[in-house]
Amino acid sequence: MPRRSGAARATGRASAFPALVHLELRRAFAGRLFAVCLVLGVGIAVAAAVDSIVRYRDFTAEGLPYLETSYRSQFAKSAFTQWMPMSVLRSVPNLFFFAAPLLVALAYSWSWRSDLMGGYAAQLLTRAPRGRVYAAKALAAFAAGATVVGVPLLVNLAVVLCFVPAFTPSIVDVVYTGLWVRVFLSSLLYTQPVLYVVVRLALDMLLAGLWATAVLAFSCLARNRVAIVALPYIAAIVVKYVSENVYMLVGRDWGSLTVLDQLKARGDAYYYGWGPVLLDAAVLLVFSVVVPLLARRRDVL
Amino acid sequence: MSAPAPFAGGHGRLASFRRLLASDVRYGLGAVAPRLGLVVAMTLLVTFMSAVVLLVHFPQAGHVTWGEAALLVWRGILPYSPALGEPFKFPMAWFALLVAVCYMAADYPFRDLGGMGAHLIVASRSRWAWWLAKCGWVVAVALACWLATLAVAAVVALASGGGLALGVRPAVAAVLNAGRSEVVNAAASLVASGGGAEAAAADATLAVWPAMLAALACLVAILLVQTVFSLLVHPVVGMVASVAVLFFSAYFRVWWLPGQYLMLARTDELMRAGFHPWAGALLALGIAAVAVAAGGLVFSRKDILGRDDDR
Numbered sequence A: 001m002p003r004r005s006g007a008a009r010a011t012g013r014a015s016a017f018p019a020l021v022h023l024e025l026r027r028a029f030a031g032r033l034f035a036v037c038l039v040l041g042v043g044i045a046v047a048a049a050v051d052s053i054v055r056y057r058d059f060t061a062e063g064l065p066y067l068e069t070s071y072r073s074q075f076a077k078s079a080f081t082q083w084m085p086m087s088v089l090r091s092v093p094n095l096f097f098f099a100a101p102l103l104v105a106l107a108y109s110w111s112w113r114s115d116l117m118g119g120y121a122a123q124l125l126t127r128a129p130r131g132r133v134y135a136a137k138a139l140a141a142f143a144a145g146a147t148v149v150g151v152p153l154l155v156n157l158a159v160v161l162c163f164v165p166a167f168t169p170s171i172v173d174v175v176y177t178g179l180w181v182r183v184f185l186s187s188l189l190y191t192q193p194v195l196y197v198v199v200r201l202a203l204d205m206l207l208a209g210l211w212a213t214a215v216l217a218f219s220c221l222a223r224n225r226v227a228i229v230a231l232p233y234i235a236a237i238v239v240k241y242v243s244e245n246v247y248m249l250v251g252r253d254w255g256s257l258t259v260l261d262q263l264k265a266r267g268d269a270y271y272y273g274w275g276p277v278l279l280d281a282a283v284l285l286v287f288s289v290v291v292p293l294l295a296r297r298r299d300v301l
Numbered sequence B: 001m002s003a004p005a006p007f008a009g010g011h012g013r014l015a016s017f018r019r020l021l022a023s024d025v026r027y028g029l030g031a032v033a034p035r036l037g038l039v040v041a042m043t044l045l046v047t048f049m050s051a052v053v054l055l056v057h058f059p060q061a062g063h064v065t066w067g068e069a070a071l072l073v074w075r076g077i078l079p080y081s082p083a084l085g086e087p088f089k090f091p092m093a094w095f096a097l098l099v100a101v102c103y104m105a106a107d108y109p110f111r112d113l114g115g116m117g118a119h120l121i122v123a124s125r126s127r128w129a130w131w132l133a134k135c136g137w138v139v140a141v142a143l144a145c146w147l148a149t150l151a152v153a154a155v156v157a158l159a160s161g162g163g164l165a166l167g168v169r170p171a172v173a174a175v176l177n178a179g180r181s182e183v184v185n186a187a188a189s190l191v192a193s194g195g196g197a198e199a200a201a202a203d204a205t206l207a208v209w210p211a212m213l214a215a216l217a218c219l220v221a222i223l224l225v226q227t228v229f230s231l232l233v234h235p236v237v238g239m240v241a242s243v244a245v246l247f248f249s250a251y252f253r254v255w256w257l258p259g260q261y262l263m264l265a266r267t268d269e270l271m272r273a274g275f276h277p278w279a280g281a282l283l284a285l286g287i288a289a290v291a292v293a294a295g296g297l298v299f300s301r302k303d304i305l306g307r308d309d310d311r
Helices: A006-012 A017-030 A032-066 A091-108 A111-118 A120-125 A130-163 A171-177 A193-218 A225-250 A274-294 B013-031 B033-057 B066-074 B092-104 B108-113 B116-124 B127-160 B170-175 B182-192 B196-200 B209-232 B235-251 B258-262 B277-299
Strands: none
Touching: A017 A032, A017 A091, A017 A111, A017 A130, A032 A091, A032 A130, A032 B235, A091 A130, A091 A193, A091 A225, A091 B235, A111 A120, A111 A130, A111 A225, A120 A130, A130 A193, A130 A274, A193 A225, A193 A274, A225 B033, A225 B092, A225 B235, B013 B033, B013 B108, B013 B116, B013 B127, B033 B066, B033 B092, B033 B127, B033 B170, B066 B092, B066 B127, B066 B170, B066 B209, B092 B127, B092 B209, B092 B235, B108 B116, B108 B127, B108 B209, B116 B127, B127 B209, B127 B277, B170 B182, B170 B196, B182 B196, B209 B235, B209 B258, B209 B277, B235 B258, B258 B277
16 A cells, blocks of 8 residues: 555544644755755854854964963853854844844745645645644744754854853953843853853744744735745834834833844843843734634635 | 737847836836835835934934935944944844835746746747846836935925935934044034034035935845845845845945945945945946846756746
C-alpha cells in the first residue's frame, strides 16, 4: 500500500489537530522563503559576530599594556556585551533588528492567504474545521517566526563565544557598553548573564512569534502577499516614530512600544520595561486572535 | 478590465519597448495608485510632526517656505559618530517615508511576470524590452513619489504663508538639526541666545533644490536595485535590501551609499564637508546603469515559467 502524504494524512482525519500541526510545521520549515529568511538572518548574525570579535580584540589590545599600571576598562567587553541584542551602539546588529520584522513575516505568515488563493486551502477546509486549520497554521507561523530570530541570535552568540571570554560584565564599564542601569533586566545581566541570555532569547522568540501570528491574522484582511508583510512593518515604524515624537514634545516617555526596539536590549531612542513589553505582546496576541475570529464567517473558498 | 494587447501591430524591439512602457506607465501606475496614497499620508504625517517640533522649538519661525517644507520631510540626520557613545537614533521620519516608497515599487513587476507579463514577453519577442519597460515604470514611480512629497510641501508652504520660495533659512535648518555649517551654527547660536525673531527674519539663502534633484536620482537607483532583487528572489527580499541600504546610509558617512544623498542634512549646502549633489547624481547614474544591465542579463536567462510561488 503506497504511503500517504502529510496532507493526505492530515486531511484524512478531520479531528486530527496534531497531524495538521505536523503538516503545517513541515511546510513552514521546508519552504524556500523560510530558508531565504534564515540564511539572511544568519548571514547578518555572523557578520555582527565578526565585527564583535574584531572590536573586542582591538579594544583589549589597546588596554592590556596598561594592565599593571592603570584601570582602563580592559575587561569591559565580554561575550555577553558583544552579543547582538546588547550591541546597541553598532550598525550590523541594529540592521538585524530593523530587518527582523520583515524576515519574520516573510518566513511563513503569508501562507494562509497563499493557500486560499492557490486553492490548496479548499482541500484542507473541506476536511477539517477552519478553526483547527487556522490554529495549526498559526502555530507553524509562530514557530517559523521565532526560529528566524532565535537561530541567528544563537549562531551569533556561539561564534562570539568561540573568541571572546564569557565573564560577567561589570556596571563599572557601562560607558563602553551603553547598557545602563535603566536597560531592561540589567540587574540580571550584571549578576547572572547566562540566565539573562536565556530570558532575552526566550523573550525575543516570543515577540517574533507573536509578530508572525499577528501578520498571519492580518492576512485575513489583505490579499497581496507583499502588503501582508510590508504594511504591519510600516505600521510599526509609524508607531515608533509618532510615539518618540510625542514623548519628546510632552517631556516624558512611557517606553519603546514596538518590536523594532524590544527585540534588543534597549531602544535606540528610549528605554523600556516590563510594561511596554507586556503591552506589545498583549496587542499582538489580541490582534492574532480577534481578527481571525471576526473573519471566520467570511467565505474563503 | 484587462489591459489592451500592446502588440496588436508593429514590429521591432524599440516598438515593443515603447508599447510595453506605455502599458506599464498607464496600468502599472494605476495598479499602485492606492500605495501612492500611503506615501502622501506618510508625507503628511511626517510634515505635521516635524512642523510641530519646529514650532515648539522655534515659535518665531512663523511660516515655512517651500524649501523648508521639503526639508521637514527629506532632512534625514546629520552623520552619526559611534565614538561618542550615544546610541544610534535612526531617522524614523525619513525612513518611514522611504519604506512607503519602496513598498509602492515592491511587487508590480513580480506580479506582472506571474500573469500577463509572461505572455507579453512572448508576444514582444524580447525579454530586454519587457525588463527595460519595467525599469521605466520604476523611474515613473520614483518621480511620482518625489513629486507627491513636493506637492504636499508646496501646499504646506502656501497654507503657512511662506510662499513658494525655494530656499531655507539657516535658523530653520539649525532647529531641525539639519545642518552643521558656519551659517547654520551661527543661526543656532542666535536662536539659543534669544534672537529667534531676528533669525526668523533672515533670508532663505540655503538652496537645497540641487540636493532634491540628486535625491530623486538616488531614489531611482535604490528602487532599480530593489526591483532586480524583487524579480530574481522575492519582492520582500528586495525591500529588505532597500532597508539595508537606507539603514547603512544613515549609520555610515560614506559617499558610495546612495541613501546619503536622500538626506538633505548631509549636503554641502547645509553641512561643512557635506556631500555634493553632483556626486550623488553620478553615483545614482552608475548604480542605475549596473542595475539595469545586470538585471537584464540575469533576467534574460531566468526561467520564468517554472515558478510555483504565488503572487
